[in-house]
Amino acid sequence: MRAIVHEQLEGFPKRDELKSIFVEHEIEEEEIGVQDDGFPILSVDKPGWWWVQHTCNEAYKMEPKVTEEVAREAMKETGFGYVGGPDVAAHMDNPVTSYSGGWKMKMQLTAAKLLNADVLM
Numbered sequence: 001m002r003a004i005v006h007e008q009l010e011g012f013p014k015r016d017e018l019k020s021i022f023v024e025h026e027i028e029e030e031e032i033g034v035q036d037d038g039f040p041i042l043s044v045d046k047p048g049w050w051w052v053q054h055t056c057n058e059a060y061k062m063e064p065k066v067t068e069e070v071a072r073e074a075m076k077e078t079g080f081g082y083v084g085g086p087d088v089a090a091h092m093d094n095p096v097t098s099y100s101g102g103w104k105m106k107m108q109l110t111a112a113k114l115l116n117a118d119v120l121m
Contacts, residue, residue: 001121004020020117021111021112023108043096044097047092048091048099052110052111053071
């Protein structure tokens with residue numbers, strides 16, 4: 001599955017021909033910056049809505065770009081908590097590291113929905 005997503009499977013269509021998303025409970029850490037004290041800023045330390053937006057825009061190079069507003073609305077539709085909304089186990093403003101495996105998968109499904117993926121694995 002990972003080989004397909006990383007375009008390493010010979011003969012399988014590339015991402016620009018067939019949008020395939022691999023949904024799993026583990027989220028890869030990506031260093032996205034450095035704090036003033038020299039410690040790295042990791043993508044999983046950012047809020048869930050940010051991860052969805054970043055994944056669509058940076059990993060999948062989606063055009064037009066996904067805005068914060070669109071990412072937040074999609075997470076609401078997927079069942080994530082939000083300010084003034086229902087009390088659920090995962091709030092979209094919380095860091096990705098606070099989500100259980102199931103909520104991490106729902107977060108990835110939110111990104112897949114925005115990408116209009118052809119194949120979910």
